[in-house]
Amino acid sequence: MPHIADILIPLALDTPYSYVVPAGLDLEAGDVVQVPLGPRETIGVVWGVAESAGGSNLRPVTGRVGVAPLSRPLRELVDWIARYTLAPKGSALAMVLRLPDEAAAVETARVAVRITDKPPTRPTAARAKVLAVAADRALRGKSALAKEAGVSLSVVDGLIDDGALEALAVEPEPVAPRPDPDHPRTPLSDAQAAAVMQLSAPAPAEEGGIRPVLLEGVTGSGKTEVYFEAVAECVRRGEQALILMPEIALTAQFLDRFAARFGARPAAWHSGIGGKRRERLRAAVAAGEALVVVGARSALFLPFARLGLIVVDEEHEAAYKQEDGVHYHARDMAVVRGRLEGCAVVLASATPSIETRVNAARGRYRHVALPERFGGRRLPDIAAIDMRRDAPERGRFLSPPLVNAVKHTLERGEQALLFLNRRGYAPLTLCRACGHRYQCRNCSTWLVEHRFRRALVCHQCGYSERRPEACTACGTFDNLTACGPGVERIAEEAVELFPDKRIIVLSSDFPGGAERLRQELEAVAAGECDLVVGTQLVAKGHNFPGLTLVGVLDADIGLTSGDPRAAERTFQLLQQVTGRAGRGERPGRALVQTYQPEHPVIAALLSGDAERFYAEEIAAREAAGLPPFGRLAALIVSAAEREAAEAHGQALARAADPPPGVMVLGPAEAPLALVRGRYRFRLLVKTERNVDLQAYLRAWLARGPKPRGNLRVAIDVDPQSF
Ligand code: ADP
Ligand code: ZN
Numbered sequence: 208m209p210h211i212a213d214i215l216i217p218l219a220l221d222t223p224y225s226y227v228v229p230a231g232l233d234l235e236a237g238d239v240v241q242v243p244l245g246p247r248e249t250i251g252v253v254w255g256v257a258e259s260a261g262g263s264n265l266r267p268v269t270g271r272v273g274v275a276p277l278s279r280p281l282r283e284l285v286d287w288i289a290r291y292t293l294a295p296k297g298s299a300l301a302m303v304l305r306l307p308d309e310a311a312a313v314e315t316a317r318v319a320v321r322i323t324d325k326p327p328t329r330p331t332a333a334r335a336k337v338l339a340v341a342a343d344r345a346l347r348g349k350s351a352l353a354k355e356a357g358v359s360l361s362v363v364d365g366l367i368d369d370g371a372l373e374a375l376a377v378e379p380e381p382v383a384p385r386p387d388p389d390h391p392r393t394p395l396s397d398a399q400a401a402a403v404m405q406l407s408a409p410a411p412a413e414e415g416g417i418r419p420v421l422l423e424g425v426t427g428s429g430k431t432e433v434y435f436e437a438v439a440e441c442v443r444r445g446e447q448a449l450i451l452m453p454e455i456a457l458t459a460q461f462l463d464r465f466a467a468r469f470g471a472r473p474a475a476w477h478s479g480i481g482g483k484r485r486e487r488l489r490a491a492v493a494a495g496e497a498l499v500v501v502g503a504r505s506a507l508f509l510p511f512a513r514l515g516l517i518v519v520d521e522e523h524e525a526a527y528k529q530e531d532g533v534h535y536h537a538r539d540m541a542v543v544r545g546r547l548e549g550c551a552v553v554l555a556s557a558t559p560s561i562e563t564r565v566n567a568a569r570g571r572y573r574h575v576a577l578p579e580r581f582g583g584r585r586l587p588d589i590a591a592i593d594m595r596r597d598a599p600e601r602g603r604f605l606s607p608p609l610v611n612a613v614k615h616t617l618e619r620g621e622q623a624l625l626f627l628n629r630r631g632y633a634p635l636t637l638c639r640a641c642g643h644r645y646q647c648r649n650c651s652t653w654l655v656e657h658r659f660r661r662a663l664v665c666h667q668c669g670y671s672e673r674r675p676e677a678c679t680a681c682g683t684f685d686n687l688t689a690c691g692p693g694v695e696r697i698a699e700e701a702v703e704l705f706p707d708k709r710i711i712v713l714s715s716d717f718p719g720g721a722e723r724l725r726q727e728l729e730a731v732a733a734g735e736c737d738l739v740v741g742t743q744l745v746a747k748g749h750n751f752p753g754l755t756l757v758g759v760l761d762a763d764i765g766l767t768s769g770d771p772r773a774a775e776r777t778f779q780l781l782q783q784v785t786g787r788a789g790r791g792e793r794p795g796r797a798l799v800q801t802y803q804p805e806h807p808v809i810a811a812l813l814s815g816d817a818e819r820f821y822a823e824e825i826a827a828r829e830a831a832g833l834p835p836f837g838r839l840a841a842l843i844v845s846a847a848e849r850e851a852a853e854a855h856g857q858a859l860a861r862a863a864d865p866p867p868g869v870m871v872l873g874p875a876e877a878p879l880a881l882v883r884g885r886y887r888f889r890l891l892v893k894t895e896r897n898v899d900l901q902a903y904l905r906a907w908l909a910r911g912p913k914p915r916g917n918l919r920v921a922i923d924v925d926p927q928s929f
Contacts, residue, residue: 208258208259208260209227209228209230209258209259209262210227210228210234210256210257210258210259211225211226211227211228211256211257211258211259211261211262211265212225212226212227212228212234212240212253212255212256212268213225213253213254213255213256213257214226214240214242214251214252214253214254214268215251215252215254215285215296215297215300216242216244216249216250216251216297216300217250217251217252217297217298217300217301217304218249218295218297218298218301219295219297219298220295220296220297221289221295221296221297222296223251223254223255223296224242224244224251225262225265226242226265226266226267226268227262227265227266227267227268228256228267228268229267229268232268232270232271234253234256234268234271235253235256235276236253236254236255236256236279236282237252237253237276237277237278237279237282238252238253238271238276239251239252239253239271239272239274239275239276239277239304240252240253240268240269240270240271240272241268241269241270241271241272242266242268242269243266243269248269250272250304252277252282252300252304254282275490275493275494275510277303277304277510278510278512280514280544280547280548281303281508281510283547284303284508284540284543284544284547285299285300285303286299287543287547288302288533288535288540290901291535291901291924292533292534292535292922292924293901293904293905293908293922293924294532294533294534294535294922298532298533299533302505302508302532302533303508303510305485305489318348318349318374318375318376319346319347319348319349319374319375320341320346320347320348320349320352320363320367320372320373320374320375321341321344321345321346321347321372321373321375322338322341322342322344322371322372322373323370323371323372323373325369325370325371326371327366327369327371328369329369331362333356333358333359333362334362334365334366334371336356336357336358337352337353337356337358337362337363337366337372338366338371339356340352340355340356341372346375349363349364349374382474382484382487382488382491382497383473383474383488383491383492383496383497383498383499383500384471384472385471385498386438386442386465386469386470386471386473386498386499387469387470387471388438388439388440388442388443388469389439389443390468390469390470392468395429395432395433395436396429396581396582398428398429398577398579399429399432399433399577399581402422402424402433402575402576402577403433403436403437405573405575406420406422406433406434406436406437406553406575407436407437407440417545417549417550417551417552418571418572418573419542419545419551419552419553419554419566419571419572419573420551420552420553420554420572420573420574420575421522421554421556421559421563421564421566421567421572421573421574421575422434422553422554422555422556422575422577423555423556423557423559423574423575423576423577424555424557424576424577424578425557425577425578425579425580425586425786426557426580426586426782426783426786426787426790427580427581427584427586427786427789427790428557428577428578428579428580428581429577429580429581430555430557430577431464431520431555432468432581433577434450434518434520434553434555435465435468435469437516437518437551437553438450438469438499438516438518439468439469441515441516441551442469442498442499444515445513446498446513446514446515446516446550447492447495447497447498447499447500447511447512447513447514447515447516448498448499448500448514448515448516448517448518449499449500449501449502449506449507449509449511449514449516449517449518450473450499450500450501450502450518450520451502451503451504451506451507451517451518451519451520451527451537451538451541452501452502452503452520452521453503453520453521453524453526453527453747454477454478454503454504454526458725458728458749459725459729460728460729460732460749460750461501462475462501465499465501469499473499473500473501474488474491474492474497474499474500474501475500475501475502476488476500476501476502476503476505476506476509477502477503477506478503478505479721488500489509489510492509492510492511492512493509493510493511493512494512495511495512495513504526504527504529504537507537507540507541507544511548514544514548514550515550515551516550516551516552516553517541517544517545517550517551517552517553518552518553518555519537519538519541519552519553519554519555520555520556521555521556521747522538522554522555522556522559522560522563523556523558523559523560523563523779524747525776525927528925528927530923530927531921534921534922534923534924534926536925536927538554538560538563539925541554542554554572557782557783557786558778558779558782558783558817560775561775561821561824561825561828561835562834562835564821564825565825565835565836566835580790584789584790584794585789585794586786586789586815587757587785587786587788587789587794587795587796587797588794588795588796588797589785589796589797589798589799589812589813589815590796590797590798590799590813591762591798591799591800591801591804591809591813592606592608592609592798592799592800592801593801593802593804594606594800594801594802595802603700604692604696604697604700604760604761605625605697605700605701605704605758605760606800608798609758609798609800610704612756612758612796612798613625613701613704613705613738613756613758614704614705616755616756617705617708617737617738619755621753621754621755621756621793622731622734622736622737622738622739622751622753622754622755622756623737623738623739623754623755623756623757623758624738624739624740624741624745624751624754624756624757624758624784624787624788625697625701625738625739625740625741625758625760626741626742626745626746626757626758626759626760626784627692627693627694627697627740627741627742627759627760627761627764628742628743628746628761628764628765628780629655629691629692629693629694629742629761629764630655630657630666630693630694630714630715630716630742631655631656631657631658631664631666631693631694631695631716632655632656632657632658632659632689632693632695632696632699633655633656633689633690633691633692633693633696634653634655634690634691634692634693635653635655635689635690635691636653636654636656636663636674636687636688636689636690637687637688637690638678638680638681638683638686638687638688639686639687639688640678640681640683640686641678641680641681641683643678643679643680643681645663645679647665647667647668647670648670649665649667649668649670649881649882649883649884650665650667650668650670650879650881650882650883651879651880651881651882652665652666652667652879654670654671654672655693656674656689656693657671657695657716658695658696658699659695659716659718660716661673661674662674667879667882667883668882668883674687675687692760692761694712694714694740694741694742695712697740697760698710698711698712698740701738701740705737705738708737708738709735709736709737709738710736710737710738710739710740711727711731711736711738711739711740712740712741713727713728713731713739713740713741713742713744713745714741714742714744715742715744728745728749731751732749732750732751732752734752734753739751739754743780743784745784745787746780746783746784746787747783749787750790751787751790751791752790752791752792753791754787754788754789754790754791754795755788755789755791755793755794755795755796756788756795756796756797756798757784757785757787757788757795757796757797757798758797758798758799758800759781759784759785759797759798759799759800760800761800761801762777762781762799762800762801762808762809762812763801763802763803763806763809764777765777765780766803766806766808770878770928770929771827771828771831771833771929772927772928772929774807774808774824775824777808778808778811778812778817778820781799781808781812782812782817784797785797785799785812799812799813807820807823808820832893832895833893833929834925835896836896837893837894837895837896838893838894838895838896838898838900838925839891839892839893839894839924839925839926839929840891840892840900840904840922840923840924840925840926841889841890841891841892841922841923841926841929842856842859842889842890842892842920842921842922842923843877843887843888843889843919843920843921843923844856844859844874844887844888844889844890844914844918844919844920845882845885845886845887845888845918845919845921846885846886846916846917846918846919847884847885847886847917848886849886851916851917851918852885852886852887852888852918853874853886853888855888855912855914855918855920856873856874856888856889856890857874858911858912859874859890859907859911859912859920860873860874860890862907862910862911862912863890863907863911864907864910865892865903866903868894868895868897868898869892869893869894869895869898869903870892870893870894871890871891871892871893872890872891872892872893873888873889873890873891874888874889874890875888875889876888876889877889878928885919891926891929892904900924901924904922904924908920908922
């Protein structure tokens with residue numbers, strides 16, 4: 208009987224397609240194959256093989272592809288993601304299956320060519336071009352040489368056959384040098400050693416596999432060094448470790464720190480690495496050669512051969528949530544992958560998310576704590592500046608007490624950081640003559656003035672226009688006003704106040720790209736700067752030993768939104784940024800400008816009573832039936848025409864038919880009602896914890912109206928804002 212294979216194709220398809228396996232081709236689940244699809248050939252993965260009498264109408268599998276098969280845990284992860292997020296299974300597969308491009312294939316050939324002393328027997332113009340390029344005697348890849356000379360590869364091959372070029376096997380520069388778990392290191396403190404013991408305590412044979420661990424430690428407690436030891440143990444066992452970081456925290460400083468501990472840099476995986484390097488790294492991971500990978504969220508889908516540990520650093524970070532394509536949360540997926548692989552998972556944070564805290568409190572996660580800073584350093588003293596009393600002059604943003612504190616800090620030769628989580632110069636520009644406010648033409652957002660670039664920019668879609676001389680609405684000259692501050696404006700004020708100090712603005716707008724920014728961060732760490740004005744870019748993960756004062760310009764910024772997560776987010780961010788102070792020899796302090804010092808978030812920050820704050824937040828979530836005490840999903844309906852989006856949202860709502868325990872709210876305008884020229888309406892689904900949310904959503908969408916034309920319905924299970 209012929210064999211029928213179910214092949215999953217990495218396109219937006221919900222199920223695998225069936226093909227006949229030609230005689231002589233022996234296929235197993237996980238094999239990567241080529242199959243016909245419509246008029247073309249495509250790549251797919253064998254999801255299952257069965258003997259069957261029928262199938263005479265099916266097309267045959269073309270053949271196997273030279274890519275390592277997908278392991279069972281990875282296939283199970285794809286199934287799990289599709290089931291949980293309601294994304295098409297093929298789209299989930301596409302995240303796992305990044306196929307090598309041709310450039311990578313050339314690279315893995317590991318052949319380089321060099322000129323010899325033998326002249327070619329048959330000189331031609333094309334050959335002369337190649338020899339001219341090769342005359343410097345350098346080693347080059349064959350295709351690189353052909354490309355540089357502007358000839359086809361066959362000319363280079365001809366010269367090799369002729370003996371005018373010689374081909375040499377070369378080892379490519381290793382993508383993943385071997386970390387040495389026993390590289391000499393500074394000793395751990397007693398608290399750290401105890402935490403390491405707890406982390407690696409042989410997990411008692413636990414029901415349902417190894418429990419994940421929450422590693423909670425205040426900023427500067429030495430968490431990183433603790434989980435490095437878990438990584439070292441994993442490497443000693445010959446297993447692979449994955450350290451996930453929010454992209455923003457994935458810095459050279461971290462890679463250097465890893466190198467100081469392990470004698471080699473880890474393999475780094477992030478959106479910036481491309482082409483050949485990406486494919487070589489993937490191959491090294493699949494072969495089990497890359498022992499430690501540090502990466503942003505997509506590293507979660509790498510084909511590890513022997514995964515022994517996943518660390519999720521800064522597990523509370525919102526950046527772990529992917530909000531387009533397949534909507535998934537990398538921290539939650541890490542826990543799932545850990546379970547499927549049977550490996551340990553460590554979630555590290557100074558300010559764990561409510562979800563993770565609740566999981567730890569319920570005993571689903573183990574809890575390991577580092578309550579004190581390393582080396583007897585104290586946490587910074589935090590005080591509020593009540594802006595109702597100590598307001599700055601009109602048009603200024605630094606209050607007199609903060610100016611004073613910065614002045615004294617700089618006079619002592621120490622560093623200060625002024626933190627404002629707003630890029631650019633001013634968040635709103637308006638015309639004093641006619642009141643016109645400058646808004647993005649594609650989004651429901653105000654344009655933000657960027658003075659260095661002399662532009663008005665949309666932070667949502669990137670649209671930008673020159674800042675006009677005359678108002679585009681009424682034509683009046685020189686009457687545009689910048690309303691409110693961004694970091695550039697704070698820096699301007701600081702330069703006036705401290706003209707002889709070295710002041711730098713650090714935000715994701717830093718000119719010159721990631722490399723220049725990295726150098727600048729290093730320079731700050733080395734003390735080559737007195738005052739930093741920065742956004743959340745500098746709030747997280749960095750270590751500036753000379754920094755003793757943090758001034759928070761507007762602690763209330765995040766508190767006014769209607770999002771129930773706003774308090775938690777603001778508290779986490781303020782704890783992180785104030786925690787930058789006093790990490791070196793000298794103690795630090797933080798001053799927080801606020802109009803509402805009695806707000807629970809600010810009060811908790813000042814008193815240092817995080818436990819109480821979280822206890823109240825958790826109680827409030829429980830009372831409201833919000834996650835993790837209930838389940839939540841959002842449907843975002845979008846279209847180029849507002850009416851079409853709204854009408855489709857209403858039609859969906861009419862088909863909702865929620866059973867007991869399920870509530871459907873909306874449609875209402877989404878928090879961002881217009882993005883990139885698309886109008887957005889949102890339906891929220893709230894269910895009790897024991898309801899099968901996915902089953903309900905699937906049934907609803909199956910009976911509801913189908914989106915047509917440019918209408919889209921995006922499903923976001925566990926939305927980050929609600
Ligand atoms: P966290 O990740 O908890 O914020 P870190 O791991 O960054 O804390 O440690 C804080 C500081 O203490 C860093 O400068 C780090 O180099 C230093 N440190 C931590 N543990 C040790 C150790 N065992 N020996 C020497 N320095 C350490
Ligand atoms: Zn825009």
